[in-house]
Each structure stands twice: as C-alpha cells, then as structure tokens.
Amino acid sequence: MTYPDGPLPGLPTDRAELLAAAAAEYDRYQPGVPPEAADLLADTLRDLPDPTLLDLGTGTGQVPKALLKALPCLDYIEGGDWSRPMLDQARTALTPELGNCTLSLVQTSAEVYAPLAPLPGEQWWTPDLITCCRAYPWMSGPDVLARAHRIASPQASLAIMGDGTLWTHKADWSQALRRLIRQYLGAVRADVLGALPKPLRPIQEELADSAWSDVSEHRFPVTRSWTPQRVLGYLRTTSFAGTGLFTGRHAAFEEEARTLLDDLADGGDLLEETEFTVLLARRPAGAR
Template structure:
C-alpha cells in the first residue's frame, strides 16, 4: 500500500527542476544498485521484526527496489526526494513489487526532512536503515547526518553509496566525450539549472567521522559495465552535467555529434566502464542517540 502524499516544506530555488526532465528516462538508463550491495544492506536489518527503510534522494526508487528483492520482509519504506516527477516514477516502479510493504513518498530536501506523523491507530516508526545513493553530494552533509541521528532507531545503520559517473570515470572514450560536452557547455562541469557543480569540500568519510555516525566500514564492489552509444546518450540525458535542457536548441546537434564520436570509439563493440560501487556503512558507537 502507499500513503497519500503529504504536505512538504518549501524547496530551495531551482532544486525541484534539477532532474525533473530526466525522470522518465532515469530508470531506463541509470545503472541500478548491485545485487551484492543490496544483500549487504539487507543483512543490516534482516533479523529485525518489521524493518523500516528511510531512503534519502530516492530518485526513481532504485534502492528500495533492490532492497525489496533482497529483503522480502521489509515492512515500511519512506522515500524522500525533491523532485515530484522522480517520486511519481518511483511510485510506478515500486507499487507492483511492494507486497505487504507500506510506501510513503515525501517531496522535500533531505536537509530539512522530518518524519511523517503516523496515521491514526499506528505507532510512530523509526528507521532501522537510512540510505543515500548517488545523492549525498547534493545535500548539506552535516545537517543530514544530524537529522539521521535525531530520528533513527538506536541500533540503526546509515549507508552512503555511490560509484562516480561517466564524467568522473577516466578512460579515453570518456575524456573525448567530456571534451565534446565542454565544447558545447563551457569548461566547467555543469550542475543543471544550478550553474557549475561545486566539488565536495570534504570526503564523505571525514564528515561521518566527525558526526554521531563515526563507526564506519567501507565495502567496495567492483563492476564492469558495457555501454553502447545509444545507452550513453540516454544516460547523458539523465545527468546534471549533460541534460538536454542545458543545450537548449543545440541538443539535437550535440547528440548527433556525440553519437558519431561514440560510434567511432566503440568501433562496432562496447564502451567499457570499470567502476567501483562503494558502500559506507556507518553506525553510532554503542548505539548511542
């Protein structure tokens, strides 16, 4: 089942539109959560009765979907994102696989998120697992970590996950693609409608070490991905650094030039990416609150 949508606080200017145009293609072209990583997450709550997940920056619900497959006993999901189109896509993807699990979708920023009030007759739930996949760099990390400390169950686990992007992956073909993007959009890395992308000031591990979530274990999962020119172009349309809206009337010309470049680089084969999907599992020492 799903709860009705709830009122939400005002969002920072521009953020709601950041990935809105990409929502329909996001699930099709963005890599999902590796099964091994989903099993690792499931193991943190597998022995709990009625485990509860809070997924921050849920996008189209890739983390809940992977966790539902690894953990059929998952009882409650609260999925948070600032984009209404993303949440609509998450609802469409998750509803058929929920089973007895309850889903709530909350449109707000993780930085200012507060738990929903329980429905009449229900107990207030506290998350046993809080996840953030490929989204923490868009958030105010210290604020999110402090919020998680306030609301999480005493023995909860916090997981921050990611694997970079085709912008950060170093290979001859990605360098050529970056050069082409920058020829159209300028020398910086764009961050959608927000302007240029601000690099994180501190590594995520340092922010965790300085927070209540200082008991951290790092779990790397190497992955080899094979891309085709078509899937690369579809992926680019879902990104903040090469979304269609950034090119405006020049997008068709960019895609035509990018397709020719990728066809030449692939030379009838695949474009390989050797990625590492990293999961930082963080807990509060002694389960302190």
C-alpha cells in the first residue's frame, strides 16, 4: 500500500536538479546497503509491534529496500527527499517489495521535514527508526538531529551511515580514474566537486551534543567488484563526474575512461575494498 506523495516548503533546487538528471540510473549503479548493516538496523525494531521507518534523503529507497528484506514485518515506511525523480524511482523500486507494509514518500529536505498528515481513519505516526544513508553531509546536521528528536517515538533509534565514494577510494585503478576526471574537469574544479561537504564538527560530536548522545559505531568491511561498464554508470550518478559536468565532452570522457578501465581490469573486475560505517544513536532515558 502506498500513500500519495506530498511536497513541503523550503526545497533547495541546486542539488535536486543534479540528482534529477541521474535518477534513472542511480538505483541501478549506486551500491546499496550491506546485508549486515541492514540486520543491525532490523535488530533495533524486531521486538516492536508494527515497527516504522523514516528514511531522510531516501534517494531511490535503498535503505527501505534493504530493511524490508531484513525485516519483512516492517509496518510503515516514510521516505523524504528533495528530488521528485528520485522519489518516483523509489516508488517503482519499493512497491514490489512492500507486502503489507505501507509506503509514503515526501518531497522535502530533511531540515524542514514534517510527518504527512494521516489519511482519514488513520492515526498520527511516530518513527521507531530514523535513517540517513550517505546524505547527511549535505544536510544541516544539528537541525536534522533536533527535528528527529521532536518527531521520533520514545524508543526510537537513529542511524547515520556511509562509506565514501570512488573519488576517495585509494586503489590504483580508482586513482587513475580520478586523474582522468581531473584532466577533463580541471584539477581544482574536480577536487571541489569530489569533496563531500564537511560539517563544522565531526558527526560524533554533533550527536554527543544532541538528544541522540548514546552512540555506538559499527564498521562493516565491504568488497565490491566493479565492471568497467558499471563504473561508468556509477559515475553518471555522482556529483563529481555526472554527465552534465563535462560541457559537451562527456562522450569523449566515457570513451577514454572505458579504455582506461578495460586496460586496468585486464579481462576481470575492478575491486573496491571499503568500510560501511553505521553510527547508531539512541536518546538517554531523560532526553526522550
């Protein structure tokens, strides 16, 4: 079952436009949530009746999709994102997986998110788990944490997750690819585009000074195998090598990148060794 989407005010447009161009390929090429991380999230909900999820910066719904596999009894999902094409793709990807779970998608930024009003006969809901995967650096962290505190159920958990990008990966093949991107975009511009926004303070400090001060850190080693074609598809969905950044030279870039990656792969796959990190936070009893 799905609820109608509903936009809320205060939507930023610059990053929304960037993601809109990549929505069709994002779900296909972006790495999902590792099953071990999904199991950790599911463990926070297993003993709750009718567990509910709020996923902020949901993109194409990768967190809900992973959690539905780990916890089929999930009762309600609400996902928020500022890109309408991303939400449309999320609905397409999640609808076949829902079973008896209800899905609601809201076009909004995390800083101004508010729960959708219930349909007639339904009660207001409060999330038992709030997640943010790879999107937190783009958000105003303290504002998001304060809003999460206001809307979450008393027993809720909050998870901030991520694992870097191929831009920051340090294998020989990914560094060679980064050099090629810098040649096409200009070194300074490429370095700016490749760097994630840095919070004023480390996320752990922001959590410690928020209501969500009971924090545990979980690291899951991940090995990914990339074909050259998959790398090119992934790059088209990123903020540092998206199609629109190349001002008419994208076809030439992809041709040169494919040749480079084919040579480096030498008939096999390109390996990425990384860690998927989950900061799992709860509120001490007095802060709920």
